[in-house]
Amino acid sequence: MSAEVADAPTPGPMGSRSVKLISCVLSDDGTERRLLRWLRDQGITGANSVYCRGHSVLREAKARRGKLPEPELVRLVTIVVDVDEADALFELIYAQADIHRSGGGILFMTPLTFATPFVLPEGVADGCGSFATTRID
Amino acid sequence: MKADKITYLTDVALITCIASAGRGDAVIQAAQAMGAVGALVYHARGIGPRERLGLLGIAIEAEKDVVNILVATDYQDAVFEAVYRAGELNSPGAGLAHITPIEKMAIYIPREIRERIPGLGDSA
Numbered sequence: 001m002s003a004e005v006a007d008a009p010t011p012g013p014m015g016s017r018s019v020k021l022i023s024c025v026l027s028d029d030g031t032e033r034r035l036l037r038w039l040r041d042q043g044i045t046g047a048n049s050v051y052c053r054g055h056s057v058l059r060e061a062k063a064r065r066g067k068l069p070e071p072e073l074v075r076l077v078t079i080v081v082d083v084d085e086a087d088a089l090f091e092l093i094y095a096q097a098d099i100h101r102s103g104g105g106i107l108f109m110t111p112l113t114f115a116t117p118f119v120l121p122e123g124v125a126d127g128c129g130s131f132a133t134t135r136i137d
Numbered sequence: 138m139k140a141d142k143i144t145y146l147t148d149v150a151l152i153t154c155i156a157s158a159g160r161g162d163a164v165i166q167a168a169q170a171m172g173a174v175g176a177l178v179y180h181a182r183g184i185g186p187r188e189r190l191g192l193l194g195i196a197i198e199a200e201k202d203v204v205n206i207l208v209a210t211d212y213q214d215a216v217f218e219a220v221y222r223a224g225e226l227n228s229p230g231a232g233l234a235h236i237t238p239i240e241k242m243a244i245y246i247p248r249e250i251r252e253r254i255p256g257l258g259d260s261a
Binding site for chain 1: 143149151161162165166169174175176177178179205207237238239240241242243244245247
């Protein structure tokens with residue numbers, strides 16, 4: 001273990017800090033990538049995105065009798081956020097992800113009892129040939 | 138409806154069911170039969186009783202389907218029971234299900250549905 005790693009900020013338990021989990025179900029039409037890019041620009045790095053199969057009865061789809069219709073590829077984006085910022089971020093994500101349009105997806109928020117902070121080390125590369133300019137705690 | 142107006146939905150619960158791979162569709166069908174309007178499914182690898190059940194840990198299917206279903210809290214018990222039965226969760230190592238309360242939810246609401254909700258109309 002190098003000295004640099006030992007000097008890096010060590011996140012401790014944040015039991016007293018209230019956090020919320022914002023989940024966003026988005027169609028795989030690029031909205032999710034735009035949202036993640038926007039979140040990164042806001043300095044929010046505690047976001048995850050996973051592929052899911054989405055089944056919706058409100059979407060027209062052909063299906064054989066007794067079988068589910070072909071699922072739609074969707075993305076589930078989850079964001080852990082401080083309780084103080086949760087409501088404002090919820091509204092911003094609603095606008096950024098175009099939830100208000102037909103087929104725009106679902107946005108919901110659940111309370112969490114505990115979360116560890118996600119802190120990036122200094123000077124971590126933000127992309128190919130670039131370095132992060134923002135750092136959050 | 139303006140884009141900046143948000144209608145928050147409350148009294149919603151998220152039912153999560155972790156069932157054996159391949160049982161996800163049965164779980165969704167059972168939930169939809171009880172009134173659920175949609176579901177999300179993704180794959181996961183289960184770790185836990187696999188090492189202790191079955192022969193040399195190979196009798197319990199490690200591949201799992203994780204099914205997420207959003208339902209109104211009024212129906213959560215009925216849907217949960219249907220999910221439990223469809224997922225055959227009464228078998229050892231088959232999986233588990235849990236309910237998470239949703240604080241608030243936002244989704245596109247068609248105009249014709251908005252007009253049917255008293256007090257909401259088209260101005261909220």
